[in-house]
Amino acid sequence: MITATTTLAAGYASVPPGHIATIVTSVEMVRxxxxxxxxxxPPGLVLRPLADRNPDPYRSLYRTVGAEWLWxxxxxxxxxALAAILADEAVEILALRQANRTLGMLELDFRQPGSCELVFLGLTGDRIGTGLGGRLMNEALRRAWSRPIERFWLHTxxxxxxxxxxxYRRFGFEPFATHVEVAPDPRLTGLLPRGCAPHVPLLG
Structure with a gap:
């Protein structure tokens, strides 16, 4: 769950050098x-649990899907810390693949009783707009509501x-909170290559 540490006043606020700022919208459904x-x-398309739930294979999947969006x-x-999450049976991680190529990922977190967080749902850039996102979301909905939950939520x-x-709203999620997140730019800290996410200005 996102926890705000301060409330912003109206007006502009400067972002520290070498950092990025994003508006985070949390959405939920209760049925x-x-x-x-x-x-x-599509032929050959498979969505399967991540076979090797160790940090390195997971990070490879995560980068493949999320680097374009600065995950x-x-x-x-x-x-x-990551190994503890990956070892928890209440966390489901699935990889979408076709012909041994990674196309997307889905991660669901049931660790909070009565709730499921859609932690990650994403496709590689060349598969966006093909209908695979809807297929992933339908699978996420099936898996989430097959458990005794009262709330399914995520943030974008x-x-x-x-x-x-x-x-997300087309699938029935409704916004309930907005936050602003400021963090060191992962392209400058070495977590991601500098060429990732050219739609986000690199100021450093």
Missing amino acids: PPSPRPERPV FSRLALADD CTLDHPGALAF
Whole structure:
């Protein structure tokens, strides 16, 4: 769960050099939505639990899917902290693959009783707009609501695809909170290559 440490006053605020700022929108649903239609499954497409849940294979999957959108939170975790998450049976991690190529990932966190967080849902850039995102979301909804939960939630931010928030709302999520996150730019700290996410200015 996101916890705000301060409340911003109205007006502009400077971002420290070498940092990035993003607006984070948290969304939720408190009952299963009506099913949405899916496109036919492309040949050879498989969505399977991550076979090796050690930090290095996980980070490889995470980078492949998320580098374009500056996903960095898992990369910044120490090995022992990340290993503890990956070893928890209440965390589901699935990789979407076709012909041995990674196309996307899905991560669900059931560690909070009565709740499920959609921690990550993403596709590689060349698969966005193909209908695979909807297939991943339908799978996330099935898995989440098959458990005894009362709430399914996630957060998205302005570093994500411009259509991300509208995508989540189409599936029945509604916004409930907004935060601003400021963090060191992962392209400057070495967590991600400097050429990632050219849509986000690199100021350092």
